[in-house]
Amino acid sequence: MSLVRISHYLALCGVASRRQASRLIDSGRVTINQQLATHTERVDSLQNLDICVDGVAVLAPQDKQYWLYHKPIGIDCRLLISDPSSLIHLLPQTPRLYPAGRLDKDSRGLLLLTNDGELTQALMHPDFYHTKTYVVQVDKPLTPAFLTQMAQGVTYQGAQTRPCCIRSLSGFDEGDTFEIVLTQGLNRQIRRMCQALGYKVIDLLRTKLMDVELGCLPENTMRPVSAAELLSLTQLSELTSLS
Structure with a gap:
């Protein structure tokens, strides 16, 4: 079937992910034939369509990059x-x-x-727990209690983080750097986890995506x-x- 929801079509065209496309539709930024698009509309992905985002025409789906x-x-x-x-x-x-x-x-x-x-x-x-790996430097030496609390999950601003894998990269005596593997993507999550435990992030490097x-x-x-x-x-x- 070539009929797909408009958010799906925008994702196929490389405009945004389906979730991001839904936000564009909610914001009234997407039009079909000069009319505001709604989530219930379906479009034919095989036809040339007059679809615009912020008044700019959406190009047909291109080869994936x-x-x-x-x-x-x-x-x-x-x-x-x-x-x-x-x-x-x-x-x-x-x-x-x-x-x-x-x-x-x-x-x-x-x-x-x-x-x-x-x-x-x-x-x-x-919902799919995809792993992302980071190397993080903080402003003071790590302690076993800090690593344990980070691994078990931290509560801040009404959010509870999922348990995660964490290990010191430089020992406990003078070490201030650790590796952490998250299955979550909350806004500024690592920084806020550390802040809740009395630490400040000095450097944060993502090294791996799955x-x-x-x-x-x-x-x-x-x-x-x-x-x-x-x-x-x-x-x-x-x-x-x-x-």
Whole structure:
């Protein structure tokens, strides 16, 4: 069937993930034939359609692209053309890429850039416990109690974080750096977990997204996702769609 919901179609076109596309529709930013789109509308993905986001015509679905980017500190993952620090100014005009997940402006490390809305939806969905690995430096020495509390989950601002894997990278005596593996993506989660336990994050680097590693990719550069990496990610997408 070529008939799909408008949010699904926008994801196929690489505009955003389905969840992000739903927000665009809620905000009245999507039109079909000059009429505001609604969530219940279905469109024919095989036809040329007059669909616009913020008045800009949406191009038909393009070949899927997958890139890894080493985001430096100071780049904002929100794609706001009015913000000179936005990632949008570093991305090619075509195909339209966007990050599958975010790193806050003060953090650095691995980002997956793609126009595959289905894969982005799978990676960002909170119910599927996809792992993300970080190396974190804090402002004072680690203690066993800190590591235990972080691993068990931390309560802050009404949120309770999931249990996670954590290990010191430099011992307890002088060590201030640890590796943490999350299955959650709350806003500024690691920083707020540390703050709730009396620590301040000095440096935060994402090194791994599931089985895909940052490796030696230089800061502020991109590389294509390898065939093996893409296979692992697309298998994830297929499993998620069956769940």
